[in-house]
Amino acid sequence: MKLWKKDYNLDKAVEAFTVGNDYLLDQKLVVYDCFGSIAQAKMLAKIKVLSGEEEKKLVESLKSIIKLSEEGKFKILQEDEDCHTAIENHLIKETGEAGKKIHAGRSRNDQVLTALRLYTKAELLHVMSLVTELVKSLQKFAEKNKDVPMPGYTHMQKAMPSSVGLWGASFAESLEDDFEALKTAYNINNQSPLGSAAGFGSILDTDRKFTADLLGFKSVQNNVLYVQNSRGKTEVMVLDALSYVMSTINKLATDLLLFTMQEFQYFSLPKTFLTGSSIMPQKYNYDVLELLRAKSNLVAAKGIELRMITGSLPSGYNRDFQLIKLAFFESFDTTIESVAILTEVIKCLQVNKDKLVAACTPELFMTDAALKLVKGGMPFREAYQQVTGKPVTKIDTVKAIKSRSGIGMPGNLNLDKEKVHKFEQLINSEESSWNSVKMNLMDWHG
Amino acid sequence: MKLWKKDYNLDKAVEAFTVGNDYLLDQKLVVYDCFGSIAQAKMLAKIKVLSGEEEKKLVESLKSIIKLSEEGKFKILQEDEDCHTAIENHLIKETGEAGKKIHAGRSRNDQVLTALRLYTKAELLHVMSLVTELVKSLQKFAEKNKDVPMPGYTHMQKAMPSSVGLWGASFAESLEDDFEALKTAYNINNQSPLGSAAGFGSILDTDRKFTADLLGFKSVQNNVLYVQNSRGKTEVMVLDALSYVMSTINKLATDLLLFTMQEFQYFSLPKTFLTGSSIMPQKYNYDVLELLRAKSNLVAAKGIELRMITGSLPSGYNRDFQLIKLAFFESFDTTIESVAILTEVIKCLQVNKDKLVAACTPELFMTDAALKLVKGGMPFREAYQQVTGKPVTKIDTVKAIKSRSGIGMPGNLNLDKEKVHKFEQLINSEESSWNSVKMNLMDWHG
């Protein structure tokens, strides 16, 4: 039965069209919705809308739904519309009156926002944790290969001598910036929407601070209309942060697809990472890299999808928001699987030093030649003209790397391990805090 | 077993990452892939790579897969990677040697393109047919309400007297233009990729014209490299055409969401189309219209998703193309359900004449007042200044509508039923042609 059941039945075609696949997608939210509902029940008990006995029944029943859901056994039917309805119906069936009381002072609008915010916190922490692992792998890779030469490219043409270390570390550093964006998204998401109801509050003496604390939110999201208006907006901010991570991955995959071509062979992957062709027996393909490239573009596109769905909408809840879920969930799943597989790729990446050394052809050293003249006092612009078109002597490549010793240059990678350590501390702290919250919500002591 | 099976096993994580949900999505293509394979078998028999007996076995086996698939019983496993592998494995199991021969002269690249083109033809015909139905509903609605007045708006402010007929017919005409775009997409898609193999042809004497004719394609898609390069590109063209239909729907839904607000009440829908609120007992919501608005934005976003995934890729097959499928299939499903439900909405749309007449307030007629002075010889710019700020007399609204009698104006809707008739003829002709093709492919006479 629908929560808003009136004296008529919804047209079947309209029901199928409006519910869409929401009842399937909502499986991801069941557990989080139960946590939100436990907090709601405790708050209603505090303000005496529920008796202690009713509160207890509800919490126990919600815990049993969590268990069912974790075992993949909690069903949401199309006619339930969404997880909120399925859960309330379940509670009413199991607890009677208490179940009929739980929705007092809330609406599905703030209820789903609460579940989404908790889901987002958990997923963002997961992403941050995987990104930190990837940064560590890249730093390790960079350190190991800091003296392996590699041509640097600009305009897709050979430019200057560089190193595999510099190349690998550049992605670590990119992810460090991305981490800051993830953190900001995490913080903006970390506000409690619960109790805002349909966006205008209610006449019930809802204690929003109490539920925010119970659920481990850093603060109450204040303006109840803004709570609704931040639907979609928060998702866009989160998605944008994910897209930064994915754009770093895009560049790394694009580079590797180039540098694993037969014409380069700078890097390779073990056969077990490579697929073949249905027609060409000799083929070894780097599909894993192609899909990393493609999936990063996919996540980037989701940001515009959400913006289009939520653009030019008036204040307050609009059903359009329902269509955000799929893109949002997909983007998390895609980002998580991509960061994880890339970490494996980096760990197994084979560096073909011979090919790299051979690729460092003399013309790469022409700028060095000009700068040597500069060191001798010649104006750079003259030195530039003087060496142009002249033959260049190739220098020992390892020496060439070491002679680039300014901050962050091939000879001075200056990897920031302290920063990684801070990332880990932050993640650990947020994870233990969330574990305490869960334990506290689940652990019933009246 | 994978088609490209070599002396190693793919890393499990890499396999999960690269296959993704392709093995599930490919269910949509099984039947079309079988049609393509029947044509391939017949062609191989024609050029003597297969014996008549082998050809027969393969066609029978492919027909049995079609049947299984239509009953939802043809399974594709993750380790199969895709439907092509599952089908070839099935054929080998059932027909032995013959199954091992079918892939001669083709690659999965042209095989999947063939299936996609056939799928696209069928889906586009479905869309065109539903769009034609919607045009007819809108024309009928317009005709019925051609004398019902309605304020016309510009800049979201009341502008001039108009009619419900003009408003309804405007969407019919919009869809008529959209139909032209669908037709162009249909034609561009209607070229046979089969036999292009991996994009470079083969040394086998493949008869591409023979398979193109068998499969009912209008022509062979000539350049075998362009065949591969049109992957993604064709999908973008098709999606763009769908997005035009959806953008027409977007405007209609946006209008209706405005005009069903309590402040307007120009239109309403039966209760059975409306949903309620979990907290507000008085609510009747037009979710169906909100979701039409949102879904049109969703389809529009998919066009950019495909462009991003396929942008800046070099020639030839790239695995990135795999990620096109989901967005492509979703866009067809979404467009089809949206056009269908909107046709129901139009059929049931209630026109509240009293509200509409009352909304035609006097200031709407101020331009008429100025133009009356023009008819008496006054320059328009003077007439404009003269009536500004003066009181206006409201005119009988039905008379006002009829007095706008130029081509396509409220008093002269000039609906184009002939065009609709041509649409139906085209659809019928293509549908019977496709039915003959299927019958011919399935009907084995040696």
Added chain:
Amino acid sequence: MKLWKKDYNLDKAVEAFTVGNDYLLDQKLVVYDCFGSIAQAKMLAKIKVLSGEEEKKLVESLKSIIKLSEEGKFKILQEDEDCHTAIENHLIKETGEAGKKIHAGRSRNDQVLTALRLYTKAELLHVMSLVTELVKSLQKFAEKNKDVPMPGYTHMQKAMPSSVGLWGASFAESLEDDFEALKTAYNINNQSPLGSAAGFGSILDTDRKFTADLLGFKSVQNNVLYVQNSRGKTEVMVLDALSYVMSTINKLATDLLLFTMQEFQYFSLPKTFLTGSSIMPQKYNYDVLELLRAKSNLVAAKGIELRMITGSLPSGYNRDFQLIKLAFFESFDTTIESVAILTEVIKCLQVNKDKLVAACTPELFMTDAALKLVKGGMPFREAYQQVTGKPVTKIDTVKAIKSRSGIGMPGNLNLDKEKVHKFEQLINSEESSWNSVKMNLMDWHG
């Protein structure tokens, strides 16, 4: 003076914000707006709103504006808001009463649409003409290099023997499909909006067929509200068609950027096409190709920009439409300059046969080896396994190309010159038709 001047002055900041750069952009439309206004004047004379004398004065004055504009001397001021106001003010200054009469029965809404449609026709014809030139250059290039071998790639890995001819011709064929989309966009745009006024017609006996014929439109765009609603929509359709051309260019540029790398050197361009570096004396960069790649992505992005600006807007004119102009004009300019420069690139492209032949390494011929076994009767799947991992003998590459003789394969390019001829006929016919229209409009005989 503004056309809608009332008893107050617009706030200066609001004026600057709302006019934006419209008064500058409108320079592109002045001439077309004058053509539209000549047709309007002739029609008003026909229905006796203007005397023959007034018509003559207006036409002469409009012709003088066209002349001024072509000399870059027609000024539009910020306080004029747009070209329509500047033109009407000019007419009133020069012709008095007649100028005050010209706006009878039209609105700026249909006026700007008329100018935009004429502009779009001319620009699309220009694009189609340049695309045809490019197709011809590519066909010529393909013919000349049809026997030059080139490795074919899939997954960015060497795949099969191919030819420079096949590669070049693939882009010609891609543009041939794009041309069809340009044609559809041209046809949909080729409908006359004039006389629809603000979207609801008027009580004046406007003869819309007469002006449509005078201006050379193929038909009257019927429903007057749809005329307004097609603002933005038509631009999206046109932009999408441009984006197809640009996506073909994107792939060509992406390929060339790869194949001109030092590691390939399959192709090169004369020095005069290459730029250098401010710091590295040895650099020769293919900026022209990089910018072709980037500009194609730019045009692709404009399609989503227009969709976002026009999405979820209610029927009728909305000022949001103003923001379409910049992206629309830019996209035409960018497409035109890109197609033109690419034609130069193709004409000057140097094919380094030695490098290409050397790149056709033996493993490319492994599929041939398997297919030879197939020709001898072995099932393909067995042949595939049998040759896997075995040494392959390199075949004479020219012979290898010729042996791929199926339709559209390297040995049988099957270039479609007839199609190109039809493109040229279409363009010529439309151009002469437009020239007659202009001559007729400009040539005053009372």
Added chain:
Amino acid sequence: MKLWKKDYNLDKAVEAFTVGNDYLLDQKLVVYDCFGSIAQAKMLAKIKVLSGEEEKKLVESLKSIIKLSEEGKFKILQEDEDCHTAIENHLIKETGEAGKKIHAGRSRNDQVLTALRLYTKAELLHVMSLVTELVKSLQKFAEKNKDVPMPGYTHMQKAMPSSVGLWGASFAESLEDDFEALKTAYNINNQSPLGSAAGFGSILDTDRKFTADLLGFKSVQNNVLYVQNSRGKTEVMVLDALSYVMSTINKLATDLLLFTMQEFQYFSLPKTFLTGSSIMPQKYNYDVLELLRAKSNLVAAKGIELRMITGSLPSGYNRDFQLIKLAFFESFDTTIESVAILTEVIKCLQVNKDKLVAACTPELFMTDAALKLVKGGMPFREAYQQVTGKPVTKIDTVKAIKSRSGIGMPGNLNLDKEKVHKFEQLINSEESSWNSVKMNLMDWHG
């Protein structure tokens, strides 16, 4: 003369195509490029590549360029390609040898990045300052109207009693979140790229910390390859932050366009903000709001434009980056003018209390009726069913507002003025820091 001038001239068409409008756009960067060059000169003096005398000459000459540029007199020609070339040529003309020395150890790649980062810092501070002003206006507006009732809407249907105060404050709070995103973008941008040269450093003993400090950057951006790879990426992050501000504006404009319709008249603007129609004398249009809506969509689209241009590019500088500039500059200009004009709109917004009170029709109070039963002990779900369809008594609207007294509800807006104060402190601190930097750079003491 070009910096990379060799023994040939660039083809004229290629030059026009590659330079594009860069030489015009670069006017925005001249001053910032001069600051960067002053720091470069001081650093080169520190490491003895320049003498004290040369350093002095260069600084004086750069100061004179700054002055010229501020007066609009510094010209960049198409053949100069960009501002960097124009400035170096100017320096060489004015200072001879010294000018030829300044480019030692840098490339145009890090040079333009330095200018862009400084430009971005200044523009972001400007945006943050204007956003803070807008927040203050909205808070003031909310406070003034905190007791003015207003219907709250969900699904575009009347939902619950709310207040003008809650509505206005919701946007203030939205902007407060947006400010956090602006801050993160500001911080990520606040890293010095100078000295990274073409992305691989150099053999010169460049002191990157010294120039970073001189230019007021918070830190050196470490990895020199990442410096190049952050081109485009940083712009995307900044643009995303701008797009959040614009999305808040979009919702506000969308609401106002609805609530200023004749059917609502909740709000209005002074006539001097409204425009008229060329044909309809009675029209008063809210173009300013329509353009705010459209411009927000425009800025949102720019984020995807940059992503498309920079997606799937390999590491290192690619000329594609040049096309970022226009969208980036436009987005700043558009955001700045939009926030500024909206602040004026809010200051002048007229609240029509009578219309708002009248719009609070009885059904809005039905949830209150149900919750009163809940307060009496009835389960909410029963109360919901009980009041459904029953007549509701309208309550005194001001009392109704006050009775919603939970955190952030209409009766308890809980405006956060402390946060605004912190914003102002941050802006002031950054602005004075930048002023000191400029003074220090300009003030020559040997």
